Amino acid sequence: MQKYILKRLITALLTLLVITFLLFWLVRIMPGNPFPSERMTDEAIAAKRAEMGLDDPILTQFVRYMKNVLKGDFGKGTSLYYGAPIHTVLNKAIQNSFRIGGIAILLGTFVGLVLGIVAALNRDRFWDVFCSVFSILGVCVPSYVFLIFLQYTFAYKLTLLPYFFDSTQFLKSSVIPALSLSLFTMSTIARFTRNEMIEVTDSDYVLLAEAKGMYGYKLVTKHVLRNALIPIVTVLAPLIVDLLTGALVVEKIYGIQGIGKLMVDAISGEGIDYNYVLALGILYSAMYIGIMLVVDLLYGLLDPRIRISAKGGD
Numbered sequence: 535m536q537k538y539i540l541k542r543l544i545t546a547l548l549t550l551l552v553i554t555f556l557l558f559w560l561v562r563i564m565p566g567n568p569f570p571s572e573r574m575t576d577e578a579i580a581a582k583r584a585e586m587g588l589d590d591p592i593l594t595q596f597v598r599y600m601k602n603v604l605k606g607d608f609g610k611g612t613s614l615y616y617g618a619p620i621h622t623v624l625n626k627a628i629q630n631s632f633r634i635g636g637i638a639i640l641l642g643t644f645v646g647l648v649l650g651i652v653a654a655l656n657r658d659r660f661w662d663v664f665c666s667v668f669s670i671l672g673v674c675v676p677s678y679v680f681l682i683f684l685q686y687t688f689a690y691k692l693t694l695l696p697y698f699f700d701s702t703q704f705l706k707s708s709v710i711p712a713l714s715l716s717l718f719t720m721s722t723i724a725r726f727t728r729n730e731m732i733e734v735t736d737s738d739y740v741l742l743a744e745a746k747g748m749y750g751y752k753l754v755t756k757h758v759l760r761n762a763l764i765p766i767v768t769v770l771a772p773l774i775v776d777l778l779t780g781a782l783v784v785e786k787i788y789g790i791q792g793i794g795k796l797m798v799d800a801i802s803g804e805g806i807d808y809n810y811v812l813a814l815g816i817l818y819s820a821m822y823i824g825i826m827l828v829v830d831l832l833y834g835l836l837d838p839r840i841r842i843s844a845k846g847g848d
Contacts, residue, residue: 539831546827550820557815558596561808562588608813613806614799620813623796628817631785631792633704635777637712642719642777643770649720650727657732665724672721678783681714685788698789711788715781719773726769730762737761764833771829775822793817 583589587598602609608620615623653665688710689697699707785794793814800810 542827542830546823550823553819553823554600554816555596557812557819558599559592561812561815562592562595564806564808603816609809611807611810614796614810620809624793624813624817627791627793627796630699630701630790631794632778634708634711634790634792635715635774637708638715638719638777639774641712642716642773643723645716646720646723647727647766649724651731653724653728654731654735662728665728669721669725669728672717673725675717676783677714677718677781678787680717681710681784681787684710684714699791701791711784711790714784715777719770719777722769722773723766726766727762730765734761767829767832771825772822775818775825778821 587595590598599609606621608624610617610619611623649665649668653662656662684695685697688695695709696703696707699711701707782794782798784790785792786798789795796810797814800807800814
């Protein structure tokens, strides 16, 4: 198992390094310049480029950038937040996105699993139809549409919750965006849980367990749900990344100073802030690779066959 973990960890680090270099290279060859101010003369732009080392060879720039990144320094913005250090702005954005995204993940996963289990155990009955219709609606309705509905109902009409995000009322301000973000996760997890549980329930080893007298809670938890969780974990991984990094439109509409809104501001402000785009691109990639690494390790816990193959040198 240790060899399996080490192999996956090395693969993840190498993948992140390659992606980071490609992002760095693509940002450097993008048209335009990182100084959007029209008041800067060509001489001032040339001097600024020389000061930032943008005229050096690409590999030299990349090595210098990575040394700073390993120290937690992503440089400074060129158009956002008056040139403040990127890591200070990122820290606040990450906290907001991770808190709201974490609530949405827990809510969406728990409710989705419950709905999927209820639907599978009541196949072709009322609750199965109800959960199926809910799953279809949740996948079809965009999260920002649901957000606007919640704003209108609970903030404008009932005045129970803030209409926009207010950091001084974090818990109350998190209800509307967390609910809207969790809808797609609920629906997706519910649909996959139902389908996988039905497939597992019809398998030979479950029928054998039933023939031996195993029914109810013990059968569901020991045989059905555990085997159904493997594909569900795979589906959940990208959903977690999307929720933790913030839905772009949801954060923008609700005024959340999170990662999603920061990305929108970086590419749609006075000028594209390449330094923020690069830093956020690395953050997105690192999170996705990290989550997929955790999924690989969870496979070894959920499926003994993976542990056996890992011991064999896979």
